[in-house]
Amino acid sequence: MLTDHHxxxxxxxxxxxxxxxMSLEMxxxxxxxxxxxxxxxxxxxxxxxxxxDAYLQKRQNAFDALMQQxxxxxxxxxxxxxxxxxxxSELDGIQKLAFQGTDYILLEFPYTSFANWMxxxxxxxxYNFKLTPIIAHLxxxxxxxxxxxxxxxxxxxxxxxFNNEVFETWSGKRFLKSVISSGHEILFGSDTHNMKxxxxxxxxxxxxxxxxxxxxxxxxxxxxxxxx
Numbered sequence: 001m002l003t004d005h006h007x008x009x010x011x012x013x014x015x016x017x018x019x020x021x022m023s024l025e026m027x028x029x030x031x032x033x034x035x036x037x038x039x040x041x042x043x044x045x046x047x048x049x050x051x052x053d054a055y056l057q058k059r060q061n062a063f064d065a066l067m068q069q070x071x072x073x074x075x076x077x078x079x080x081x082x083x084x085x086x087x088x089s090e091l092d093g094i095q096k097l098a099f100q101g102t103d104y105i106l107l108e109f110p111y112t113s114f115a116n117w118m119x120x121x122x123x124x125x126x127y128n129f130k131l132t133p134i135i136a137h138l139x140x141x142x143x144x145x146x147x148x149x150x151x152x153x154x155x156x157x158x159x160x161x162f163n164n165e166v167f168e169t170w171s172g173k174r175f176l177k178s179v180i181s182s183g184h185e186i187l188f189g190s191d192t193h194n195m196k197x198x199x200x201x202x203x204x205x206x207x208x209x210x211x212x213x214x215x216x217x218x219x220x221x222x223x224x225x226x227x228x
Contacts, residue, residue, distance in 0.1 A: 001218055030190065
């Protein structure tokens with residue numbers, strides 16, 4: 001089952017889809033590209049929200065508005081793209097942001113200089129809440145993190161998520177291959193936000209990725225949900 005593990009298809013909740021019409025178009029395009037299952041991962045920034053429950057209500061309202069219009073893909077799993085901030089691991093109820101029905105939680109590194117506290121926050125989330133972290137689009141940080149810093153990220157008990165855009169550059173493909181060779185579980189996602197600058201791109205994945213890589217990604221959510 002071709003799965004988009006990272007998307008911003010829910011209408012009006014973050015910097016992704018602006019309205020239901022746009023969401024329907026994005027989902028229809030994903031369907032045309034072969035996607036049968038979508039994980040909706042709107043941004044969660046703790047410092048911007050009035051708590052997790054308020055965020056979850058906004059997410060549910062957006063989801064309900066979308067589903068009332070019978071989107072082309074109905075198999076939509078609710079999740080979040082959680083920004084790593086100082087103290088995020090102490091946020092009560094953070095487990096509610098995991099992919100629906102699983103212990104997988106998608107975490108995004110901040111676009112700032114690497115710091116050890118980021119690793120500590122992920123480790124605390126992993127062990128205090130018994131969650132399995134997924135590191136969002138790690139390939140975006142290869143130019144900013146040193147080899148040692150990147151190794152500290154890869155040393156985490158985490159899955160690594162790649163945006164399909166990784167196939168647009170030679171360096172991105174090289175990094176992807178190195179992560180796969182190291183034995184990490186991988187996930188692919190469009191990280192689609194709209195139909196222009198951040199449009200669905202599973203056509204790129206299907207054209208460039210090895211079938212076994214795609215199969216490896218698609219199988220993750222179908223495996224027994226065992227904490228790593």
